[in-house]
Amino acid sequence: AQSVTQLGSHVSVSEGALVLLRCNYSSSVPPYLFWYVQYPNQGLQLLLKYTSAATLVKGINGFEAEFKKSETSFHLTKPSAHMSDAAEYFCAVSFSGFQKLVFGTGTRLLVSP
Amino acid sequence: DAMVIQNPRYQVTQFGKPVTLSCSQTLNHNVMYWYQQKSSQAPKLLFHYYDKDFNNEADTPDNFQSRRPNTSFCFLDIRSPGLGDAAMYLCATGRETQYFGPGTRLLVL
Numbered sequence: 001a002q003s004v005t006q007l008g009s010h011v012s013v014s015e016g017a018l019v020l021l022r023c024n025y026s027s028s029v030p031p032y033l034f035w036y037v038q039y040p041n042q043g044l045q046l047l048l049k050y051t052s053a054a055t056l057v058k059g060i061n062g063f064e065a066e067f068k069k070s071e072t073s074f075h076l077t078k079p080s081a082h083m084s085d086a087a088e089y090f091c092a093v094s095f096s097g098f099q100k101l102v103f104g105t106g107t108r109l110l111v112s113p
Numbered sequence: 114d115a116m117v118i119q120n121p122r123y124q125v126t127q128f129g130k131p132v133t134l135s136c137s138q139t140l141n142h143n144v145m146y147w148y149q150q151k152s153s154q155a156p157k158l159l160f161h162y163y164d165k166d167f168n169n170e171a172d173t174p175d176n177f178q179s180r181r182p183n184t185s186f187c188f189l190d191i192r193s194p195g196l197g198d199a200a201m202y203l204c205a206t207g208r209e210t211q212y213f214g215p216g217t218r219l220l221v222l
Binding site for chain 1: 117119153154155156158161201203205209210211212213214215216218
């Protein structure tokens with residue numbers, strides 16, 4: 001069965017610092033992996049996705065993630081945090097084609113001045 | 114331009130009074146999903162449509178129903194809302210990638 005683990009329910013960084021949000025998955029077949037961002041009282045916005053093409057995936061707002069099969073990880077990074085990055089971030093996995101999304105529990109990113 | 118539209122954005126209802134939430138999409142996808150998201154939790158899938166085929170999650174309460182009159186529109190009906198049904202309700206569409214609407218926050222008094 002598929003599952004997603006996001007380490008750290010809260011991550012705090014200073015503005016300008018590196019952002020690293022961790023995501024590990026378990027899947028018996030090659031997965032599709034996603035990162036979504038959610039601002040307060042909003043829906044989920046797709047940041048980026050991995051679908052078996054390039055292992056380093058670039059997304060919107062300067063975020064990127066690297067698929068590492070050996071580590072079963074898909075960590076999200078951004079070189080320099082901005083105040084506007086403060087939000088909830090969800091990692092999710094599915095199989096190829098149509099499959100239900102399995103979400104991690106989410107990580108709230110806090111950015112201080 | 115918005116691809117998934119949900120109305121209303123905020124809905125207040127009374128305990129036990131039926132309520133309907135609506136969703137429309139401009140992507141012409143044949144799959145649509147309804148999720149329930151409670152505070153500080155991940156979204157939880159309630160059901161999805163593949164064309165007109167309705168697929169209910171095993172743990173979705175009978176209190177929740179859905180209708181999909183055409184490709185673009187999908188409705189979530191809560192027949193007798195309880196206090197525990199207060200949540201954000203998210204609609205999504207897409208096959209390989211799911212695109213979400215802005216959500217409807219439901220408050221039950």
